[in-house]
Amino acid sequence: MRVRGDDSRVVCSRACSRVCSPTGRPAQVPSLPVLVRMLLLIRHFSVLFLLRIAAVVTVSVGWIAALVLGRLPEPVLRFLAGCLGYHVRVGTSGILLVDRYQNAVPIRRAQGKIMG
Structure with a gap:
């Protein structure tokens, strides 16, 4: 079951819900903030x-x-x-x-x- 959100993203309800793009793929997380956080x-x-x-x-x-x-x-x-x-x-x-x-x-x- 898919529910369309206000920000044109789709929330997939499965065993664990995740935020997906309208194409059904997982949303991309920018890698630079993740790298900075890991360094910190x-x-x-x-x-x-x-x-x-x-x-x-x-x-x-x-x-x-x-x-x-x-x-x-x-x-x-x-x-x-x-x-x-x-x-x-x-x-x-x-x-x-x-x-x-x-x-x-x-x-x-x-x-x-x-x-x-």
Whole structure:
């Protein structure tokens, strides 16, 4: 089933919907903005690599602390939640799900709360 949109593009409804040109072919994405975005994400990938190493160590320490205390310590939980949030932001930007370039700060505090 095809539905004609206002901007003369056709939305193909299949298992995953995609934007098609009126000829039925997938819409072309300009390659220069994609290349620039990938170049800008290089530093995010290097930060993400270092955060993954720190997260493995934190999970190991947190696991032992959870065995002793009976719960995961709050700083460990906040760090791992921040790492996961940053990983999701970098991942969505890398596969072009978001239009806005992501900030390089992996974890930032706002009003005493960790935002990931």
